[in-house]
Every structure is written in structure tokens, then in C-alpha cells.
């Protein structure tokens with residue numbers, strides 16, 4: 703049966719402001735998404751019997767709740783596709799760390815099965831479907847670094863200069879919903895422009911809230927700030943800082959306290975998924 707292996711990259715939120723709230727309680731954001739060349743790997747194999755199974759995946763995510771399985775079922779339902787799939791998810795991206803791994807996995811499954819099942823949906827149609835699974839799925843479907851508004855689905859592509867980042871996971875799980883409901887979260891940021899961001903305006907509004915509730919994250923931010931401008935990504939708990947080269951990042955990581963994990967990755971404007979899809983439109987065998 704046809705098989706396809708694709709990357710599901712991590713993202714960083716280079717800044718994240720909340721500008722207001724929708725009537726349904728969801729928060730309106732301004733953020734800048736960039737991708738990392740650090741990714742989960744997903745292998746999809748077509749099944750003729752219509753069943754969808756996750757044959758490899760994170761042990762602490764039940765198969766039925768896995769965003770890859772939910773994405774496959776959604777695409778199957780919407781397109782009335784009679785085919786199924788076996789899904790292998792090799793996780794590298796820390797979960798619940800603000801790196802968007804679950805959303806990225808879902809986007810990769812939508813893109814991969816759209817091809818394997820020959821559904822013929824456009825990127826825009828896949829992004830609309832993806833939004834039903836999570837606010838961050840559309841940006842991963844399009845795979846282009848973007849200025850984002852709304853809940854993160856109103857995307858304007860941007861081309862950012864290549865950059866290296868040190869990313870640290872303080873081994874703390876920070877639940878996104880808890881942070882969005884925090885009383886001390888700033889929800890009235892004035893709207894800014896991309897030009898203002900490039901002039902140094904912009905912060906992550908979750909950062910002070912997370913630092914107050916999770917001292918371990920505050921300690922990690924303070925540690926990384928010795929070397930470069932450290933900031934939280936998404937709702938945390940991972941943090942990142944720009945560095946001038948992979949080598950500089952690796953040197954910083956040599957002093958990383960054992961209790962935390964870290965890696966160095968390149969920030970890229972075209973996601974590793976889009977790069978692979980564009981280079982070889984008929985990838986599967």
C-alpha cells in the first residue's frame with residue numbers, strides 16, 4: 703500500500719500579544735510564527751478497509767485523542783473517503799511546551815492523507831478543516847512563517863531572516879487553558895505592526911503569568927538570559943533565545959543544568975513540511 707513519511711516541525715511564537723476577546727470567550731491574538739528545522743516524523747500508510755489506526759505514538763496520548771487520528775478521521779468524514787490509514791508518529795517535539803507539536807502533527811496528517819487519498823483539497827480548505835482541531839493548525843498547513851491575528855488563523859506570510867535558536871524545555875507542563883483563564887493575564891495590548899516588532903516592540907504576555915506560577919520556568923528564563931534575549935514560546939513552558947550560529951548554541955547547551963533539556967535549531971520561513979511537499983509533489987510509492 704502507498705506510504706509517505708513527512709516531517710511535522712515545531713514553531714516558535716516570536717512574540718505573543720492578546721488584543722481582545724471574542725464573544726465565545728476565545729482570545730484575539732497578535733503573534734509571529736516561525737518554524738524550526740526540528741520536527742516530529744510521521745509515516746502514513748494507506749489501508750483499503752477504511753480503518754484509521756495509530757500504530758506508533760506518544761504513550762501518554764490515548765490513540766482516540768491523538769490529533770493525528772482526529773485529523774485523519776475529520777478528513778475522511780468531510781471527503782467521504784473510503785480509504786483508511788495506519789499512522790506512525792515519532793515524537794521529538796516536547797509535548798505541551800508551546801512548540802505546537804500536536805497541531806503540527808495534525809497539519810502533516812491533513813497534507814499527507816490529502817495526497818495519499820487523492821482528496822484534492824486546497825491548502826486553504828485543509829486550513830479551514832485544521833482550525834476545527836486547534837488554532838495553530840492552519841499556520842502549519844500553509845507552512846509559511848506568518849504574522850497572525852484572530853485566534854491565530856488570520857495569516858499574513860512573512861519572510862524572516864534566517865536565524866539560529868537555543869530552545870529549552872524546563873520539564874514542566876503548563877496547561878494552555880489555565881493560562882488563558884488567568885486573572886492577571888494582559889488582554890488589552892494595543893495592536894502593533896510588523897515594523898514595530900522589527901524595532902524591538904513585542905513580548906509574550908504569558909511570560910509573567912507563567913514565571914509567577916512556575917518558578918522552574920522563571921529560573922530557566924533567567925539562566926538563558928545570561929547568554930541572549932530569552933523569551934517564552936506560546937503558553938510555555940519552552941523558552942528560546944536567538945544565537946548567531948549552531949556552534950554558539952551548542953556551547954551554551956554544554957552548560958545547561960541536567961534538570962532541563964535543550965536543543966539548537968534553525969528558524970526557517972518555509973516549513974520543512976512545505977519544503978518537502980514542494981520539492982516532490984508525488985512523494986509516495
Ligand SMILES: C[C@@](CO)(OP(=O)(O)O)[C@H](O)COP(=O)(O)OP(=O)(O)OC[C@H]1O[C@@H](n2ccc(N)nc2=O)[C@H](O)[C@@H]1O
Nearest residue numbers: 727728729800801802836837838853878879882936937938
Ligand atoms: C497559545 C498558542 C499560541 O500559538 O499556542 P500553544 O502554547 O498552545 O502552542 C495558541 O494560541 C493555542 O491555541 P490552541 O492550540 O487552539 O489552544 P488549545 O490548547 O486548543 O486551547 C485550550 C483553551 O485555551 C483557550 N483559548 C485558546 C486559544 C485562544 N485563542 N483563546 C483561548 O481562550 C480556550 O479556552 C481553549 O479551550
Ligand SMILES: Nc1ncnc2c1ncn2[C@@H]1O[C@H](COP(=O)(O)OP(=O)(O)O)[C@@H](O)[C@H]1O
Nearest residue numbers: 767768769797798799800801802803804805807
Ligand atoms: N500528536 C500529538 N502530539 C502532541 N500532543 C498531542 C498530540 N495529540 C494530542 N496531543 C495533546 O495536545 C496537547 C498539546 O500538545 P502540543 O501541541 O505538543 O503543545 P502546545 O499546544 O503547548 O504547543 C498535549 O499535551 C497532548 O495532550
